[in-house]
Amino acid sequence: MTVATIDRKRIAELTEAEQERYRNRTGASARTYERAVKSMPNGVPSSFQSNEPWPVYVDRGEGSRVWDVDGNEYVDFHNGFGVMCIGHANPTVGKAVKAQVDRGTHFAAPTDGSIVVAEELQRRFGLPQWRFTNSGTESTMDAVHLARGATGRDTMLKIEGSYHGHHDAVMVSVYPPLEALGDRDDPVSVPYGAGMPRAITDLTRSVPFNDADALAAVLDKIGDQVAGLIMEPAMMNINIVPPREGYLQQVRELTAEHGVKLIFDEVKTGCTIAAGGATERFGVTPDIITLAKASCGGYPGGSVGMTEELAALVADGTVNQYGTFNGNPLVMAAAEATLTQVLTDDVYAHLEQTNRRLLDSCQEIIDSHGLPAYTEGLGAKGCVIFASERMYEYRDYLTKVDDELSTLAWLYHMNHGVFMTPGVEEEWTLSIAHDEDDLQTYVEAFEAFARDVTGG
Numbered sequence: 001m002t003v004a005t006i007d008r009k010r011i012a013e014l015t016e017a018e019q020e021r022y023r024n025r026t027g028a029s030a031r032t033y034e035r036a037v038k039s040m041p042n043g044v045p046s047s048f049q050s051n052e053p054w055p056v057y058v059d060r061g062e063g064s065r066v067w068d069v070d071g072n073e074y075v076d077f078h079n080g081f082g083v084m085c086i087g088h089a090n091p092t093v094g095k096a097v098k099a100q101v102d103r104g105t106h107f108a109a110p111t112d113g114s115i116v117v118a119e120e121l122q123r124r125f126g127l128p129q130w131r132f133t134n135s136g137t138e139s140t141m142d143a144v145h146l147a148r149g150a151t152g153r154d155t156m157l158k159i160e161g162s163y164h165g166h167h168d169a170v171m172v173s174v175y176p177p178l179e180a181l182g183d184r185d186d187p188v189s190v191p192y193g194a195g196m197p198r199a200i201t202d203l204t205r206s207v208p209f210n211d212a213d214a215l216a217a218v219l220d221k222i223g224d225q226v227a228g229l230i231m232e233p234a235m236m237n238i239n240i241v242p243p244r245e246g247y248l249q250q251v252r253e254l255t256a257e258h259g260v261k262l263i264f265d266e267v268k269t270g271c272t273i274a275a276g277g278a279t280e281r282f283g284v285t286p287d288i289i290t291l292a293k294a295s296c297g298g299y300p301g302g303s304v305g306m307t308e309e310l311a312a313l314v315a316d317g318t319v320n321q322y323g324t325f326n327g328n329p330l331v332m333a334a335a336e337a338t339l340t341q342v343l344t345d346d347v348y349a350h351l352e353q354t355n356r357r358l359l360d361s362c363q364e365i366i367d368s369h370g371l372p373a374y375t376e377g378l379g380a381k382g383c384v385i386f387a388s389e390r391m392y393e394y395r396d397y398l399t400k401v402d403d404e405l406s407t408l409a410w411l412y413h414m415n416h417g418v419f420m421t422p423g424v425e426e427e428w429t430l431s432i433a434h435d436e437d438d439l440q441t442y443v444e445a446f447e448a449f450a451r452d453v454t455g456g
């Protein structure tokens with residue numbers, strides 16, 4: 001395949017034209033934005049929902065589709081940052097939640113639903129004990145407490161360039177700029193935004209993904225101070241970077257050898273890439289698993305799975321795991337319906353096949369136009385990565401991914417009726433509602449982009 005030369009002037013012109021189109025299509029969103037900025041920073045509830053010049057404000061969703069306040073219809077590949085694998089307004093989940101509404105929405109006392117969900121997570125992920133939270137952030141926060149509480153050590157290790165939510169212990173080296181990274185074998189701990197005490201930031205050290213030797217070297221040096229290693233088993237916040245063959249097994253062995261608790265942050269991979277997430281898919285069981293997003297079918301919940309040894313520390317009050325809304329009956333009703341009736345084991349094969357068709361179609365377009373890009377996908381998750389060489393870690397993402405092409409592709413998608421996550425680091429998430437027509441909409445948008453970018 002000959003790789004096309006990308007004409008930067010052309011990209012700039014296309015970007016300007018598509019931005020103009022975006023502005024023209026989203027007048028009602030612009031007006032909503034003007035109102036929203038008067039009461040919310042950037043006019044959004046969470047900074048991840050922001051984009052230039054303003055976000056698309058959503059009116060409603062059904063199945064694979066969402067409609068914005070201008071009445072534009074989109075096929076949704078954003079899917080609420082990877083949450084809505086069940087499709088929007090899923091009737092099965094809706095029915096379960098509505099039934100619970102009539103039976104009371106909150107007790108802060110355990111209900112049967114929480115036991116059913118804990119049993120199902122036990123079955124899927126193979127860890128024996130589970131507790132509930134209200135978000136991915138809370139899940140990873142509890143995981144860090146568990147690792148530190150169990151080991152009596154303070155230092156945490158994480159993977160450079162990974163996001164695990166917005167609490168202090170993990171807001172370190174999330175998306176550090178190239179000049180702040182330091183040496184690859186001794187990376188700098190870079191706070192993710194202001195408000196992070198230096199002393200806390202320094203307690204979290206990062207290591208590169210996909211490099212067991214680098215991890216071994218750090219553990220040989222400071223292993224006796226390290227409480228836990230928190231990692232996404234497949235990185236999903238810098239597009240998708242799967243683990244190299246054997247890497248996770250080596251990580252498991254090394255952490256066990258040094259008494260370091262291994263935390264798989266499956267907030268994105270859990271319940272999307274297999275029934276039992278990455279833990280099932282890659283066949284490596286960590287000490288702690290964190291879940292949220294797709295696990296609760298569009299309701300704000302999460303969970304932490306743990307070994308019996310760790311659960312004993314929670315049970316005897318050594319490690320405090322709390323939350324007024326933990327195991328909320330509405331969230332549990334949604335999670336139970338999602339996990340036992342909608343995202344059943346056979347559904348994952350279907351999601352995988354649908355994803356494969358979309359990935360193959362995108363790869364054909366890449367090949368026929370000579371785009372400097374490749375496709376990556378796992379389960380319901382996939383993406384086109386605008387890099388001519390494969391990525392293995394965050395430093396590749398910073399140096400190899402073409403931000404201009406990624407941004408322009410996002411604009412093409414949005415302007416062609418494909419709802420996608422703003423920013424260059426995300427991936428698409430399929431739901432059970434996506435059909436051939438939906439895939440075709442994506443493929444046509446991508447084809448238009450490829451044709452215009454390469455001039456053919």
Ligand SMILES: Cc1ncc(COP(=O)(O)O)c(C=O)c1O
Nearest residue numbers: 135136137163164165267268292
């Ligand atoms: C891997 C990972 N962990 C944790 C989180 C935090 O989850 P939440 O936004 O529910 O707090 C995210 C959010 O995107 C994530 O991608």
